[in-house]
Amino acid sequence: MNSDLSDTKTLYLQIYEKFKxxxxxxxxxxxxxxxxxxxxxEDLGVARNTIEAAYRQLLQxxxxxxxxxxxxxxxxxxxxxxxxxxxxxxxxxAFGSRERQLILGTQKPLRSYKYDFNHENLETDAFPCDxxxxxxSDALHGVEAGGASCYNDNQGDYLLRLNIxxxxxxxxxxxxxxxxxxxxxxxxxxIQNLMQLFDPQVDTVAMEEPGYSGARLAFEQSRFxxxxxxxxxxxxxxxxxxxxxxxxxxxxxxxxxxxxxxxxPMQARLQLLDWANTTNAYILEDxxxxxxxxxxxxxxxxxxxxAYHRVIYMxxxxxxxxxxxxxxxxxxxxxxxxxxxxxxxxTHSSVPWFSQVVLRRFIEQGHWxxxxxxxxxxxxxxxxxxxxxxxxxxxxxxxxIENGAGLHVLVRxxxxxxxxxxxxxxxNQGVGIYGTxxxxxxxxxxxxxxxxxxxxSIRKEDIEPGIQALAKAWFG
Amino acid sequence: MNSDLSDTKTLYLQIYEKFKxxxxxxxxxxxxxxxxxxxxxEDLGVARNTIEAAYRQLLQxxxxxxxxxxxxxxxxxxxxxxxxxxxxxxxxxAFGSRERQLILGTQKPLRSYKYDFNHENLETDAFPCDxxxxxxSDALHGVEAGGASCYNDNQGDYLLRLNIxxxxxxxxxxxxxxxxxxxxxxxxxxIQNLMQLFDPQVDTVAMEEPGYSGARLAFEQSRFxxxxxxxxxxxxxxxxxxxxxxxxxxxxxxxxxxxxxxxxPMQARLQLLDWANTTNAYILEDxxxxxxxxxxxxxxxxxxxxAYHRVIYMxxxxxxxxxxxxxxxxxxxxxxxxxxxxxxxxTHSSVPWFSQVVLRRFIEQGHWxxxxxxxxxxxxxxxxxxxxxxxxxxxxxxxxIENGAGLHVLVRxxxxxxxxxxxxxxxNQGVGIYGTxxxxxxxxxxxxxxxxxxxxSIRKEDIEPGIQALAKAWFG
Numbered sequence: 001m002n003s004d005l006s007d008t009k010t011l012y013l014q015i016y017e018k019f020k021x022x023x024x025x026x027x028x029x030x031x032x033x034x035x036x037x038x039x040x041x042e043d044l045g046v047a048r049n050t051i052e053a054a055y056r057q058l059l060q061x062x063x064x065x066x067x068x069x070x071x072x073x074x075x076x077x078x079x080x081x082x083x084x085x086x087x088x089x090x091x092x093x094a095f096g097s098r099e100r101q102l103i104l105g106t107q108k109p110l111r112s113y114k115y116d117f118n119h120e121n122l123e124t125d126a127f128p129c130d131x132x133x134x135x136x137s138d139a140l141h142g143v144e145a146g147g148a149s150c151y152n153d154n155q156g157d158y159l160l161r162l163n164i165x166x167x168x169x170x171x172x173x174x175x176x177x178x179x180x181x182x183x184x185x186x187x188x189x190x191i192q193n194l195m196q197l198f199d200p201q202v203d204t205v206a207m208e209e210p211g212y213s214g215a216r217l218a219f220e221q222s223r224f225x226x227x228x229x230x231x232x233x234x235x236x237x238x239x240x241x242x243x244x245x246x247x248x249x250x251x252x253x254x255x256x257x258x259x260x261x262x263x264x265p266m267q268a269r270l271q272l273l274d275w276a277n278t279t280n281a282y283i284l285e286d287x288x289x290x291x292x293x294x295x296x297x298x299x300x301x302x303x304x305x306x307a308y309h310r311v312i313y314m315x316x317x318x319x320x321x322x323x324x325x326x327x328x329x330x331x332x333x334x335x336x337x338x339x340x341x342x343x344x345x346x347t348h349s350s351v352p353w354f355s356q357v358v359l360r361r362f363i364e365q366g367h368w369x370x371x372x373x374x375x376x377x378x379x380x381x382x383x384x385x386x387x388x389x390x391x392x393x394x395x396x397x398x399x400x401i402e403n404g405a406g407l408h409v410l411v412r413x414x415x416x417x418x419x420x421x422x423x424x425x426x427x428n429q430g431v432g433i434y435g436t437x438x439x440x441x442x443x444x445x446x447x448x449x450x451x452x453x454x455x456x457s458i459r460k461e462d463i464e465p466g467i468q469a470l471a472k473a474w475f476g
Numbered sequence: 477m478n479s480d481l482s483d484t485k486t487l488y489l490q491i492y493e494k495f496k497x498x499x500x501x502x503x504x505x506x507x508x509x510x511x512x513x514x515x516x517x518e519d520l521g522v523a524r525n526t527i528e529a530a531y532r533q534l535l536q537x538x539x540x541x542x543x544x545x546x547x548x549x550x551x552x553x554x555x556x557x558x559x560x561x562x563x564x565x566x567x568x569x570a571f572g573s574r575e576r577q578l579i580l581g582t583q584k585p586l587r588s589y590k591y592d593f594n595h596e597n598l599e600t601d602a603f604p605c606d607x608x609x610x611x612x613s614d615a616l617h618g619v620e621a622g623g624a625s626c627y628n629d630n631q632g633d634y635l636l637r638l639n640i641x642x643x644x645x646x647x648x649x650x651x652x653x654x655x656x657x658x659x660x661x662x663x664x665x666x667i668q669n670l671m672q673l674f675d676p677q678v679d680t681v682a683m684e685e686p687g688y689s690g691a692r693l694a695f696e697q698s699r700f701x702x703x704x705x706x707x708x709x710x711x712x713x714x715x716x717x718x719x720x721x722x723x724x725x726x727x728x729x730x731x732x733x734x735x736x737x738x739x740x741p742m743q744a745r746l747q748l749l750d751w752a753n754t755t756n757a758y759i760l761e762d763x764x765x766x767x768x769x770x771x772x773x774x775x776x777x778x779x780x781x782x783a784y785h786r787v788i789y790m791x792x793x794x795x796x797x798x799x800x801x802x803x804x805x806x807x808x809x810x811x812x813x814x815x816x817x818x819x820x821x822x823t824h825s826s827v828p829w830f831s832q833v834v835l836r837r838f839i840e841q842g843h844w845x846x847x848x849x850x851x852x853x854x855x856x857x858x859x860x861x862x863x864x865x866x867x868x869x870x871x872x873x874x875x876x877i878e879n880g881a882g883l884h885v886l887v888r889x890x891x892x893x894x895x896x897x898x899x900x901x902x903x904n905q906g907v908g909i910y911g912t913x914x915x916x917x918x919x920x921x922x923x924x925x926x927x928x929x930x931x932x933s934i935r936k937e938d939i940e941p942g943i944q945a946l947a948k949a950w951f952g
Contacts, residue, residue: 062633062634062635062833062836063635095810098810099785099810100810102810102811102813102814103653103655103656103810103813104653104655120626120627121625121626121627122625122626123625124622124625124626125622125625126625127621127624127625129616129617129621129624130616132616132624133612133613133616133617136609136612136613137609137612137613140605140606140608140609141605141609145603145605146600146601147800148603148605148608148798148800148801149597149598149599149600149601149602149603149798149799149800149933150596150597150598150600150799150800150933151596151597151799151800152800157538158538159538159539177579177580179579179580180579185661185826185827185828186824186826188823188824188826189826192668196697200699213822214822214823214824217822217823218823221672221819221823223676223699309575322624322625323625323626323627323824324623324624324625324626324627324628324828324829324830325624325828325829325830326824326825326826326827326828326829327828334571334574334575334576334578334579335578337578337579338578343697346689346690346693347664347690347693347694347697348662348664348690348799348802349802350661350662350664350665350802350826351661351802352800352801352802352803352828352831353800353801353802354800354801354830354831355828355830355831357538360538457625457626
């Protein structure tokens with residue numbers, strides 16, 4: 001099964017590279033159309049899926065463009081009189097076959113599905129391009145544009161921080177000074193910076209089990225030992241294992257536990273704060289998805305309940321605005337803030353001034369609030385379409401794990417098939433669903449570990465046929 | 477002397493905060509002018525410098541705007557019906573005085589000079605705002621804008637990497653595949669990512685002594701021990717101490733040693749490569765400033781001479797385009813590339829898609845080359861103005877350390893005054909020059925350690941009067 005998979009990958013890469021080469025060598029020239037996916041699939045005798053994946057990779061890399069109904073058109077690629085194709089040959093000669101293999105042979109393949117139930121990307125046209133274009137233009141006009149020529153405040157643009165603080169105060173009850181906000185380039189970058197204030201020789205990190213593997217990876221890349229605290233045995237067991245962990249920092253997703261969607265009850269929130277206060281530890285509250293709750297009432301963030309100054313609050317613009325923007329923020333409690341300032345006093349921020357001043361305007365002029373409201377309404381419809389489709393096509397055959405919030409649900413199939421089998425069966429029907437094994441650290445949860453069905457990037461109208469195709473893949 | 481300095485800082489911050497508060501409370505309303513620097517200085521009985529620093533901080537944070545000849549005008553700050561001022565009070569109540577001190581009391585002051593001989597920032601209007609605005613607009617039109625809604629290639633946009641490779645091949649003789657390029661968010665971020673592939677328990681890092689303290693900090697923040705290898709005793713001493721260091725990685729700036737401007741001779745380059753090959757170590761070649769050479773011929777980068785695949789090449793867009801863009805790149809040799817891909821396979825890039833696709837267009841359409849050529853010509857004029865001014869006003873009294881390249885020169889004053897004294901004397905005449913003690917690790921170079929006079933951000937016409945003021949400050 002695995003070898004089938006890797007064969008497909010190789011094939012896709014071969015096809016992608018064939019077209020890339022032909023475009024660069026001018027065999028396909030600018031404005032010309034690539035043969036249709038159907039035709040190429042027939043010519044080469046491979047699945048249309050594979051061709052589509054190759055074309056989408058070319059599209060993503062800008063070799064071709066695509067307009068609905070008119071296929072893929074080769075772009076004008078200005079490589080300065082074909083210097084590249086000559087020099088590639090020279091470069092190739094400079095490397096032995098082993099080096100060439102190391103460089104070219106390990107490209108990450110792109111999988112492509114007719115129905116992709118991804119939970120991280122947003123819909124293709126979700127980004128407010130027109131507004132962003134206008135605000136960028138505003139930011140680059142006038143005196144303030146001097147910021148484009150120098151190193152700027154390494155905690156982030158002050159007015160952006162002020163706007164974030166105001167928004168959080170109104171929408172989430174988070175209370176802090178703009179001085180406590182640090183603009184960051186995403187969750188993983190935030191964690192890696194934050195962990196510089198801790199000592200991997202002494203301090204350990206506790207995480208929910210199951211939990212967000214992207215965060216765990218960032219802790220591990222910072223060389224910290226991560227201790228899993230199981231959440232499926234109830235909150236008091238969870239709190240007990242937290243005490244037993246002797247961790248210096250606990251990473252939590254209380255408003256929407258990843259990946260289960262559980263909401264940490266008020267009582268457990270207070271116990272968590274008590275744990276931090278008692279053991280002199282910190283809590284990293286990742287509030288990555290508070291906006292998207294459909295049938296549940298919000299619980300106040302830990303940060304707003306924290307009388308001990310032990311909570312680090314982390315937020316992101318990836319789920320409501322764009323994961324391509326790479327913008328997030330940390331809100332640091334006083335003691336840590338003071339350490340942060342000292343530690344990073346001579347370190348440049350890695351977040352561009354450009355993104356910051358445009359985002360500031362975006363929030364200031366009310367666009368973020370509008371965007372979030374719109375996304376909530378839209379995602380609620382998609383959530384309901386997904387639940388309805390699952391109940392219609394799979395009733396009695398699956399167990400649904402979801403809590404009326406977030407951008408995915410978990411599904412357990414009751415017939416003993418493994419995650420890998422379920423994913424492959426789906427893939428063969430052009431349906432992308434995702435495994436959850438990587439979210440567990442300590443145990444191999446076996447058949448009980450559910451698959452993840454996301455709805456952040458799929459179009460609303462594709463949900464019903466997608467789930468129908470999935471039901472066909474799984475249950476015939 | 478130090479207490480004088482910190483008094484000045486406190487004053488500046490107090491004034492900045494007074495105006496900020498008054499703007500936010502509406503005492504100054506949008507469109508109104510702040511009192512002139514002269515008037516405020518007289519009213520408050522403090523130096524105009526201090527007021528200017530406070531105003532510039534307000535300007536930088538967007539509270540005011542400034543047009544030549546018309547002073548500082550208060551900006552429209554949309555804080556959603558004054559929610560902020562109310563909530564600030566609430567926030568303040570939530571914190572004890574110790575916490576408040578930790579949060580508000582440690583702000584980094586901004587120094588401001590009439591003549592600022594900074595070497596990192598660029599001139600205020602150096603950034604090609606119009607072109608950037610247009611290219612951003614292009615990038616956000618059309619089908620490719622789908623990239624704005626998803627996580628993108630974590631090595632960076634492929635066509636951007638291709639364009640960088642082509643540019644490097646033409647201009648620097650660097651030879652590699654686009655697959656070897658990793659787009660990064662600046663030198664320090666690059667180093668922190670790169671060092672994840674090494675082990676701080678076992679591996680050490682060798683650095684030139686003196687050397688770039690920003691890089692050293694990044695190594696130390698990654699928890700690596702850094703070993704200084706002195707460069708002032710000649711290259712064979714340098715190479716010997718490198719062998720003695722038993723380092724696993726050596727950070728070098730061969731095309732323009734920081735801060736001395738020395739160029740590593742060809743013979744030493746080959747010895748360096750030999751060291752890496754013999755000891756199975758890597759060389760991190762920071763080619764941060766190759767473009768700016770005025771009287772010297774370029775020596776080929778180590779990367780282009782490296783038959784052993786031991787050189788990691790690092791480049792930046794900060795010196796030629798904008799430090800606010802936070803864009804740089806690494807070129808990895810095959811073995812490390814393969815490790816990198818494995819290690820970061822589940823890590824998101826921290827460089828926004830937006831910056832990448834705009835920068836790609838900027839290079840593709842020839843703007844980067846034009847920009848670099850223009851900057852070279854302009855910096856050459858500034859370099860010559862600086863050398864002429866130093867010779868005119870300080871002949872015989874100083875020793876000049878420079879090598880006809882880069883964006884600064886070093887100056888030793890022959891009268892035994894300390895760096896701190898020289899800097900303070902300059903400051904009192906409104907002239908900003910910079911210390912170099914932080915570039916030394918092992919010894920305290922005492923009076924021999926020179927001061928740094930940069931010319932990247934000062935206007936050409938300010939160089940002569942600035943040096944004249946400096947001569948007056950130093951020699952009366």
